[in-house]
Amino acid sequence: MPQPQHLRADYRHFQPVTTRWHDNDLYGHVNNVVYYSYFDSAVNTFLIERGGLDIHAGQVVGFVVSSSCDYFASIAFPERIEVGLRVARLGNSSVQYELAVFKGGEDEACAAGRFVHVFVDRQSNRPVPIPDTLRAALEGLLVG
Incomplete structure (x- = not known):
């Protein structure tokens, strides 16, 4: 069955993202689990830099509650890659991201995935509405 295209x-x-030496596995390519760290780093960098998320002392934190990834082509150290990010769904306390890994200069993704953050109160771990500054940043990524 052909895979859907994920275009830049x-x-x-x-x-x-700069791949690291230890990202490669014994087969000579980036191991599948490493893609999840790329996704997490791309999202959290965006939330910190554009949404003002304070990961150390803020009252609200994002918990990943669901994730998946499909793989189309291998990448390996020392390739430079970019993680594309968009928001598929923005709820009251949750957001579903869609992500794709692109080799530098290429239009078709090597991998594509998604994950869901639920924003919670740091002390109670109970869901809370997405703070206004984060919501505004995420709305800029919303598609469809």
């Missing part, structure tokens, strides 16, 4: 033009924000 379909994403709203790009986070550059």
Whole structure:
């Protein structure tokens, strides 16, 4: 069954990532679990830099409650990549991100995934509405 295309033009924000030596596995390519760290780093960098998320002392934190990834082509150290980011769904306390990994200069993704953040109160771990500054940043990534 053919995989759907995930094209660079379909994403709203790009986070550059430098692969690391230890990202490669024994097969000579980036191991599948490492893609999740790329996704997490791209999203959290965006939330910190554009949404004002205070990961150390803020009252609200984002918990990943669901994630998945599909792989189309290998990447390996020392490639420079970019993680494309967009928001598919923005709820009251949750957001569903869609992400894709692109080799530098390429239009088709090597991998594409999604994950869901639920924003919670740091003390109670109970869901809370997404703070206004974060919501405004996320709305800029919203598609469809």
